[in-house]
Amino acid sequence: MLFHTWTFLVFFAIVYPVYRVSKGTRFELWWLLAASYVFYGWWNPLYLLIIVYGTLADYFIVVGMDKVGHKKWWLAASVVSNIGLLAFFKYAGFITVNLNLVMAGMGLSYAIPSPGVLLPVGISFFTFQSMSYIIDCYRGDVQRERSLLRYAVYVSLFTQLVAGPIERASNLLQQLRHDRTITREDITDGLSLFVVGFFKKVALADYLSLYVDKVYTAPGEHQAPALLLATFAFGWQIYFDFAGYTDMARGIARTMGFRLMLNFNNPYLADGLGDFWSRWHISLSSWFKDYVYIPLGGNRHGEFSTYRNMALTMILSGIWHGANWTFLIWGVLHAGGRCLTRGLEQTPFYRDRVPRFAKQLFVFTFVMFTWIFFRAANVGDAWLIISRIFTGGLSDPMFPVVALGLVMVLWVYQFMYESKLRWMLELTPVRVGMVVAAIVYMAVFTAPGAQSFIYFQF
Amino acid sequence: MTHVPGQPGAVHSPRGVDLRFGSNAVRLSSRQWIAVALIVLVTFALAPSVWQRAEPLPAGADERIPYDLSNDYWLFGRYAAQAGERGDTLLVGDSVIWGEYVTKHETLSHYLNAQPSAARFANLGADGTHPVALAGLIEYYGGDIARRSVVLHCNLLWTASKKHDLQTEKEFRFNHPQLVPQFVPRIPCYGEPYSRRLSIAIEREIPFFAWANHVRLAYFGKGDLPAWTMEHPYGDPLAALRPNMDRPEGSPAHEPISWTARGIEKQSLAWVDLDTSLQWRYFRRTVELLRARGNRVFVVVGPFNEHMLEEKSRETYGDRRRAVEAWLEGQGIPHFAPALLPSELYADASHPLAGGYAQLAQQLLANEAFVRFLGGAAGR
Numbered sequence: 001m002l003f004h005t006w007t008f009l010v011f012f013a014i015v016y017p018v019y020r021v022s023k024g025t026r027f028e029l030w031w032l033l034a035a036s037y038v039f040y041g042w043w044n045p046l047y048l049l050i051i052v053y054g055t056l057a058d059y060f061i062v063v064g065m066d067k068v069g070h071k072k073w074w075l076a077a078s079v080v081s082n083i084g085l086l087a088f089f090k091y092a093g094f095i096t097v098n099l100n101l102v103m104a105g106m107g108l109s110y111a112i113p114s115p116g117v118l119l120p121v122g123i124s125f126f127t128f129q130s131m132s133y134i135i136d137c138y139r140g141d142v143q144r145e146r147s148l149l150r151y152a153v154y155v156s157l158f159t160q161l162v163a164g165p166i167e168r169a170s171n172l173l174q175q176l177r178h179d180r181t182i183t184r185e186d187i188t189d190g191l192s193l194f195v196v197g198f199f200k201k202v203a204l205a206d207y208l209s210l211y212v213d214k215v216y217t218a219p220g221e222h223q224a225p226a227l228l229l230a231t232f233a234f235g236w237q238i239y240f241d242f243a244g245y246t247d248m249a250r251g252i253a254r255t256m257g258f259r260l261m262l263n264f265n266n267p268y269l270a271d272g273l274g275d276f277w278s279r280w281h282i283s284l285s286s287w288f289k290d291y292v293y294i295p296l297g298g299n300r301h302g303e304f305s306t307y308r309n310m311a312l313t314m315i316l317s318g319i320w321h322g323a324n325w326t327f328l329i330w331g332v333l334h335a336g337g338r339c340l341t342r343g344l345e346q347t348p349f350y351r352d353r354v355p356r357f358a359k360q361l362f363v364f365t366f367v368m369f370t371w372i373f374f375r376a377a378n379v380g381d382a383w384l385i386i387s388r389i390f391t392g393g394l395s396d397p398m399f400p401v402v403a404l405g406l407v408m409v410l411w412v413y414q415f416m417y418e419s420k421l422r423w424m425l426e427l428t429p430v431r432v433g434m435v436v437a438a439i440v441y442m443a444v445f446t447a448p449g450a451q452s453f454i455y456f457q458f
Numbered sequence: 459m460t461h462v463p464g465q466p467g468a469v470h471s472p473r474g475v476d477l478r479f480g481s482n483a484v485r486l487s488s489r490q491w492i493a494v495a496l497i498v499l500v501t502f503a504l505a506p507s508v509w510q511r512a513e514p515l516p517a518g519a520d521e522r523i524p525y526d527l528s529n530d531y532w533l534f535g536r537y538a539a540q541a542g543e544r545g546d547t548l549l550v551g552d553s554v555i556w557g558e559y560v561t562k563h564e565t566l567s568h569y570l571n572a573q574p575s576a577a578r579f580a581n582l583g584a585d586g587t588h589p590v591a592l593a594g595l596i597e598y599y600g601g602d603i604a605r606r607s608v609v610l611h612c613n614l615l616w617t618a619s620k621k622h623d624l625q626t627e628k629e630f631r632f633n634h635p636q637l638v639p640q641f642v643p644r645i646p647c648y649g650e651p652y653s654r655r656l657s658i659a660i661e662r663e664i665p666f667f668a669w670a671n672h673v674r675l676a677y678f679g680k681g682d683l684p685a686w687t688m689e690h691p692y693g694d695p696l697a698a699l700r701p702n703m704d705r706p707e708g709s710p711a712h713e714p715i716s717w718t719a720r721g722i723e724k725q726s727l728a729w730v731d732l733d734t735s736l737q738w739r740y741f742r743r744t745v746e747l748l749r750a751r752g753n754r755v756f757v758v759v760g761p762f763n764e765h766m767l768e769e770k771s772r773e774t775y776g777d778r779r780r781a782v783e784a785w786l787e788g789q790g791i792p793h794f795a796p797a798l799l800p801s802e803l804y805a806d807a808s809h810p811l812a813g814g815y816a817q818l819a820q821q822l823l824a825n826e827a828f829v830r831f832l833g834g835a836a837g838r
Contacts (some may be wrong), residue, residue: 006660007653171475184488192485207684214688247480262476282476400687402695423485432490436497444503444670447682448657 003248004198011039012252019256024179027189032153039158040121047120050085055152057081058130059145062137066144078134082127089119094323122162126319128287133169135291142169150176159253163245165263165283172258174397180257190255192435197247199438204410206451207403208233216375218383224392227385229399230357234375235368236366236407239267242281268367271359273334273341276367284320288313310342311335321374326382330373337366506532506669513701515540519571519578520562525711528585528676529634532668533703539602541580545834548582548603551611552592555583557815558824559714559805562707564812569819577832579609585711586633588616589741590624590645596744598662605752607831610745612759614778615808616737618727623737624648625730641763645736676703702819709778714811716802717766725807726768732781745791756831757786757793761818763804796821 001008003295015035022028065074087095100111131443133154136142154173158167178199183253192334215222215230222230246263253260263282270276293313299306318331341363344350350359376382416425424430479485486494514654515521515536527533541548549567557565567581582603587595596603620626624638629649640655650658660696661667677699678686687695732738748755759782764772779795786793796818803814810818822828 001653005653006657010656168475171477188486188488188491189479191491193480196480196484210684210688241549250480259477262478262480265476286475398691400684400691402687403684409806428490428493431484431486431491432497434484435486435490435494436501439498440495440501443666444673445678445683445684448661448667 001039003194003245003252004201007042011035016255020182021183023257029147029149029153029176032157033149036153036156036158036182037160039160039285041158043121044118050089050120050123051126051156052152053126054082054085054130056148056154057156058134059148059151062134062144064133065137071138075134075138077417078131082131086124086127088115089123091323109245116261125164126155126161127168128166128284128320129168131165132287132291133173136169142173145169157253158427159256159258160260163242163249164281165246165249165261166287167260167283171261175258182255182257186254186257190251190253193247193251193254195251195435195438197244197249197251199442200244200247200444202244202446203438204406205237205244206446207406208237208240209451211399211403212237212375216377216381216385218374219381219388222388223395224389225394225397226399227389227392229397231372231375231385231389232368233266233399233403233407235371236410238371238374239264253413266418268364268411269360269414269418270363271356272345273338273363273366277334277338277361284317288317288320292316307339307342310338314338325379326373326376329379333370333373337370367410469657479529482537502664502666504530506665509669509673509701510536513703515703520565520568520581522556522562522565522567522581523584524705526555526584526680527672527675528828529636529670531595531637531662532672534582534584534595535599535602535668537580538582538600541582541602542606544578544580545606546580547607547609548580549611550582550592550596552587552616553585554613554614554805554808554810555581555611557581557583557710557761558585558809559710559712560812560815561563561710564710566815566818569816570822573819577607583611587637588622588624588633589737589744590639591634591637593740593744593747594634594639594662596747599638601751603751603753607754608748609756609758609831610748612741612757612782613808614760614762614775614782617730617735617763618807620728620730621647623730623735625734625736628676630793643736648768667793669756673699706749712805716811717763717806718801719802720806722766722806725766725796726771727775729778730775731772732778738782745789749791754831754834755791756828757791758822759783759786759793759795760808761798761810761823763801763807764798765804766807792827794822794825794828796825809831 001011015031018031019035021026022031022061037048037051040051054199061074061078061081064077065071067390068074075360096114103110103112133145133151135143137144145154150173154167154169154176157172187314212234243264250260250263261283265279265282267276267280270279278384293309296309296312297305298309313336314335315328315331318327318329318334321327321330371378372385373382376385413425416422506703517540523530523533523537538548549570555566562568562581565581565583567579570577570579584592584595616622621630624632624645624647626647629647632647635648636652636658638648640650640659674682678695679689683695686698687693690698730737745755745757759779762775762779765776767775783793785797799810799814799817803811803817805811
């Protein structure tokens, strides 16, 4: 079930009033769990088996951790269980294909049969959310949740189940433990977030995808300008797509009295790769920071260890995104970029003399370059795109001026939002005008038929 | 997380969790939301009627819905309303009425208008509207033709096989899925996901969405504005959006040659039993709907191209046609089954060529029941 569909609207129109009535009663959590399972099972009811398994396994592992002792063993069991789920559903096909290639290279005639399993929507998100709870319990940062029902709601709450933000027990579980007051401001803020997210997805991401898909499905048929523009367009598409989803998720949660964490903070205005990752998919970046980078030693053991830990974390982040060599290379590139910009930031010249705008431009260009690997169907296509960008001819890219104009307007909006001119965007006629224009544009000029979100595949 | 005293909405975040509102969201207060809701509601309510005034329809006697706008149901509603206001007798049906192989000056309505008769006929045919879709078209978009005289065409081609009758279990894309029942009765070959069906069911109840669909179809081709800009990357969408429905119509939608010249061979069709036919059930529903709305209804059955049928198939067709006539008779609905046209005047199984429409018009105007119907007798 996608947020930007009538189906969700009808679903929410049923769920919300009952939730409001049941809020604060014993029925509340049951209702939220039922709604969340209907929401998730809408894709495929069999997926529910996975989420139920993950919930039960992690809940009882923490019970064991608390009651039996030997915390490390329980933690190991949880990691094996969760990573095992991911490995089977997400990476089994990739591992099989590559093992078969290796075996064929060694002259072996045997080929491992392909597992042929479908990737359940959002598995990487709820698995990581569940793991964060276990690690926090192991560290003693959060208390064990005694109610299996509440824990099940924490793992599966429909607002952020399939594409995050990847919540922490210290935030969401804590909110589930207490009754929430829903203020008028929660409703209006929720609506504001939802409408902006809706616009990002329907009017911008889906629009740009038309050009990106056309070019990236046949990169050999396009020349440098089209490939370059499609790469930039994809950079904006994935931002609008994912940030749009997050805004909608946070908006829906807000109307229910839940405050989900910020997941995007104008990432394309970052002036360093470190800054970029503190603005892009913040819930995942902070997850890797808290549960991978810091346990590896963080920056506590000298320069070499710091760079090594940073690089390992970025590479793991790349692999998290998908089972393909392109994601691994994307992670490696970001690891290199992260180390490079950290090094540069430590030099007085770069830190003090290079204008912020130049740094922003450098980071933006670098991130756009790395998206080539993220979007390309395979490594061969990615190399083809890069080589054609630098050596290809100069034919008319046929990029829609309207799309360019929309992206430019949004970019200017972001710059203004972070500048002294922000007051202009906060005038009532401007705000009301922008929202009315967005709603009317979507209702009149975009065709019905919802497209899925890019990050659902992860 | 704790609430900060004296600052509604302000919160302390747990460690490592940023709970700020958003980086660049347009944050509206409740008063501002009320203003947005009012403006949007007024826009939604007024836009179709304002647009209608700015976009007059061509008023010629032979006008018909442009072929590429067959899915533009808001436009159908406007054509229907305009013809209804003029007091025309409305010819309703699929592409046989619309005139698939002929120009707009060679259709049945044209030849009927060309005959000395007091009545004026309007072509309300829409390409591809099989009876199940036609029932939806009349139900959701044909409200403005209530109490008018309607000549309804019955094309038995839609019962010529299980596939025509939408009864196969194998899914396929048929015409006008937006007009068919989305949930009940179940159409086995209809494969749209339930989310899409729900969207269709909701959007066809709200006129604004039909108008928005019209704007997209009529001015931005088959897709929407983004898709249009992909085809016209440097085009000005505002220039494309100037209201204008005066479209010159050139040659027919398909080459106007006979079925034999087209290389079609004689066929044996697997006619569906009328008792189990979905299309026939919905044809009857259309008749009942029209009558319930106070329309006077006259039904024209065929003429199907029986030259194209093998002997056995032709006999079955004859049985079906007689069963249809018997039902119409039983319901007291005036009707006429024109005589078979000469073979060379058919373009395929059911579409006449220009000469065929001329003959059909002559047969109709010579039919006593039809003349009585035009004179205002019977039909309710």
